[in-house]
Amino acid sequence: MMQQNFESNSLFELYQHLNLPVNLIDTAEGFSIFNLKEVGFELPYQSTPYRPNFFSFLFIKEGAGNYTIDDYSFEVKAHSVYFTNPSNYRTFCWKKIEEIYLITFDEVFLKKYISKEIFNTFPFLLTETVKPKIVTDEFYESVEKVYLQIRSEYIGSSVHKYKIIGHLLAVLFFKIKEYFWQDYNPIYEGNRSSQIVKSFKQLLERHYRDLSSDKVETVFRVQDYAQAQNLHPNYLSSVIKSKTGKSIATWIAEKTISEAKALLENSSISIKEITFKLGFSEAAHFSNYFKKHTGTTPVRYRKEISESK
Structure with a gap:
């Protein structure tokens, strides 16, 4: 029987706990990115409760499901962007997965490859609870180009790949900040x-x-x-x-x-x-x-x- 209210320091730990494949996750650094379709979820999939000690972004190009955090339940649809950070216990459910890119990273990765002042530059990373937001086609296409480039570097063999990923992730953060949180004050x-x-x-x-x-x-x-x-x-x-x-x-x-x-x-x-x-x-x-x-x-x-x- 799986432990309830599991606390996970990484996506690798979480997927092991949920008995999901972990072959897509590189454990060398606190970062991962892949299309959830590659995981092979048996749909509909419902997770047990867990609390992550890492950040995550979901880019849903084609798919459907929902996330529940505390008493809040959020529906995720096509062309939506969803962000979570290390905070409360949550569950997720996937009903349809065609193209959904998941990016996860921890604080050590952010400070090592982007900036020690990461939360000054991007204060929205400290946001406690964020609803998934459906974005315009134009904006989705612009961030899609960036996260696909990040994915390309992630599966590549460059000795500098994580430095490159750090720079590209910062570009993604700036785009998201400008679109969602230009005047954000937590x-x-x-x-x-x-x-x-x-x-x-x-x-x-x-x-x-x-x-x-x-x-x-x-x-x-x-x-x-x-x-x-x-x-x-x-x-x-x-x-x-x-x-x-x-x-x-x-x-x-x-x-x-x-x-x-x-x-x-x-x-x-x-x-x-x-x-x-x-x-x-x-x-x-x-x-x-x-x-x-x-x-x-x-x-x-x-x-x-x-x-x-």
Whole structure:
């Protein structure tokens, strides 16, 4: 019997859990792209609940289905674009699949191949819940050219393919930002609970960016995030847990590991420097923390990254 409310760090993990083929997914980096028709879904297909720790875009040229997040159910139709980010538990159902391209990527990939300031440039990536949007033929054709080029690079053998994909993905983001979110301000979206979640995500991102750039030296605690929104810590914790399915401690831990991985991939920064950048007092403490959450040490992770290049 499959575990309910499964938490997945990658599409590879999710498809394994759902007993779906994983041969289309390259696990070398936190990125994937393919046409869902290639997966071989037995239609109609209904997934079990899961919570992703990765971002995804769906480009539905010809197909139909729906996504459910919390109490919201969204129908996806031909010529629609749909975006989700690491947040709440959800399910998906596919009724028809002819040409539906799925792109997934994690935060480490974004910061490594696009920009460490990714969420400043594209704040819509922090949007909590987004409805699928049917787009004009002209716009769909313009993004189709980009994602098909990304797919071509993904299945290619260039030693620089992920750098190329990063640049093309940024082009796709700019097109989507201009079409959907030119004047997007997450603070004004949704109800009060959604605003609290979005503000927390933004502050979390900004605080860790300040830590890594040495603008601040102290890691925020729950009460610091609560004070920033003039909320009681218990109330903030309750809202974050109920709306995202994750505790604030989990959000902080995942953010710390994400930043640590990005810093470890920069070989010019010593592990001792990374230790202090992330607010740890000793390298041994950082190493134990990293191993607890990843199963490997910072030294071994850096070595594996170096050997894979």
